[in-house]
Amino acid sequence: MPYIQQEKLHAIKETILQRKEKLAENKRLDLATSHNIYTELTTFRLDLLTTYAGSLLMEKEAANEVMEQWGNNMANLLVNHGLPLNLALEEISYYRDVIGEIIKEEAKNNDFSLDAFYQIISHFNSIVDNAIQFVSKSYVKDYTEKINYAQYAIDELSVPVVRMTEDIGILPLVGDLDTKRAQYLMESALEKGSQYKLEWLIIDLSAVPIIDTMVADQLFKVIAGLQLLGIEVVISGIRPEIAQTMVNLGIKVEEVRSFSSLHQAVQYTNSFTGSLM
The missing domain is CATH 3.30.750.24 (STAS domain)
Incomplete structure (x- = not known):
């Protein structure tokens, strides 16, 4: 991102970080009414919001690296708890909208130019799109490994000497x-x-x-x-x-x-x- 936007980007980052606890809690309460186990995702929501905030100031390659790590950890949690992939995808999309609103508010309050706003929102959407790919690929990989391990255990039990x-x-x-x-x-x-x-x-x-x-x-x-x-x-x-x-x-x-x-x-x-x- 161009140097001229760093101060504006820091303001957006700080706003997200200041609100992340409340944003994560709102989502937890929303899901807890029907899925109590989903309350375990609070830490991952906070990590996602922190990663989103920090990635606004990163170059695309660096941002993708931190999103890939988050995606791997999230997929591992889902597979180990038998939770569906669409849960993570819904969370990612939910916070795309939430942070998009924060970026829009900051753009209005600080008189961003149209070009500056477009560049920031495009960069953020690119990060979110990659997050979806990372968590999906990692989920499929982890799920396949778990299925293969289970099949191996079944085969072992079904061929006893x-x-x-x-x-x-x-x-x-x-x-x-x-x-x-x-x-x-x-x-x-x-x-x-x-x-x-x-x-x-x-x-x-x-x-x-x-x-x-x-x-x-x-x-x-x-x-x-x-x-x-x-x-x-x-x-x-x-x-x-x-x-x-x-x-x-x-x-x-x-x-x-x-x-x-x-x-x-x-x-x-x-x-x-x-x-x-």
């Missing part, structure tokens, strides 16, 4: 196997099989509705990896319709012992481990 005895483990699979879950299946089976020092692992497919070429390919990669670790693999729970599908797809399982029920697979593996004890 259960230790039945010192030597035998069971891997019960439930639901569809997509590419990502199949990859986790590989990692979990190899990690737990090695960690538990298993001699046998029963992979139970009783609750897997569909076996296609992708699932079969991933499944046999898991089996090959386990065999390299010295772990014998048995498949259980292959229902007639799944067996028919595997035959139609040309999937061969001659090298892996399979059983129609988990009970049969357990009896089979127990007969071997019992003979070794």
Whole structure:
């Protein structure tokens, strides 16, 4: 901003800072009637007003840096509390109007030229527009990371290697196997099989509705990896319709012992481990 406007800009900045507590409290009371948790945003409102005020005296690049930091912090708060993005966007827009009125008042009281007023309001609107972009991008990023973390936790729980005895483990699979879950299946089976020092692992497919070429390919990669670790693999729970599908797809399982029920697979593996004890 040109040097000639610095004194005028300082006056606007001080007016905003003097009113920020009242402005933030008014907004808190407005929202608290229906959303009590929103009262936690008071600090962020004060930070926003302070940032808006200070940015009036900054060059655009410097103003964007401080707005980006505010946007990141605000998005993090929203995601952690399960609050919607439109809440932040509404706050940003609300204070655009409020501060716009303050700028207009100061322009009238101090006889700003039309060019000076236009330059100040344009600079401020540019800052607000960037604030919207920063908080939106950061919110999407944080929300996506949270969803991915939750999905990873679900996948981990849905691919459990259960230790039945010192030597035998069971891997019960439930639901569809997509590419990502199949990859986790590989990692979990190899990690737990090695960690538990298993001699046998029963992979139970009783609750897997569909076996296609992708699932079969991933499944046999898991089996090959386990065999390299010295772990014998048995498949259980292959229902007639799944067996028919595997035959139609040309999937061969001659090298892996399979059983129609988990009970049969357990009896089979127990007969071997019992003979070794």
